[in-house]
Amino acid sequence: MTDTADQHEDRADAMFHALADRTRRDILRRVLAGEHSVSALAASYDMTFAAVQKHVAVLERAGLVTKRRSGREALASGDVEAVRSVGSMLTELETVWRGRIARIDDLIAPPPPTERNQ
């Protein structure tokens, strides 16, 4: 259980880290809109091909982007499901917050005594 939880945290680390760079977010936007070869992407930025290639690799390791081979070029595509899974991590955080509110409400109007606390 701690095992799978760690994996989940590893994925979260990788995804948020991948998103924490404006160039990578821009690349992600482009490949969500449609397939692009790495060199086509590289042409859009003021940095070397190798740098862009690394950014795509980071997005790929995070699962936000998938690549397929077509002849000599590698076509990158954005994975919406992965983006949504990041969204649900945030939703989970909001749920924790709602718990706080619920607890504050309890102070104002305590729930019916279903169970004695202590």
Added chain:
Amino acid sequence: MTDTADQHEDRADAMFHALADRTRRDILRRVLAGEHSVSALAASYDMTFAAVQKHVAVLERAGLVTKRRSGREALASGDVEAVRSVGSMLTELETVWRGRIARIDDLIAPPPPTERNQ
């Protein structure tokens, strides 16, 4: 316009970076559930007070956490609105993706010729 866009990207960088660390996500969960002093938070982790204090500072700079002073302690609180604003950045990405789908639909059933392309 590029000016405000840059600020937006700066905020996105800071927020995603703040979230890209499991300790910081855990701290955020706790302070979303309720106020905690920095030393109370520090007691939960196997690292020095200074390290935790830095993590809280990162979350604070990103706007995900606010602090208020109460006597000698600093009470940290999670900001749900900030968490939601990260969520809307992701929603924006999903919107880009829907554009891709719309375009694919166009190939199958082209829209009425309102304007000539080229």
Added chain:
DNA sequence: CAAACGTACAACCATATGGTTGTAGGTTGT
């Protein structure tokens, strides 16, 4: 076949990051 293209990856460099220890100042309790 040769040249050009697209990709991948290693090696390297400057800076950023996450941790440590140490120091200092404001607050609380005796």
Added chain:
DNA sequence: ACAACCTACAACCATATGGTTGTACGTTTG
């Protein structure tokens, strides 16, 4: 007043990160 507590921040260190150049290899084209 004094000790203990909480916070803040500087200085330092090892490692990670984002960029570079260079090399190698498969694919397309002339």
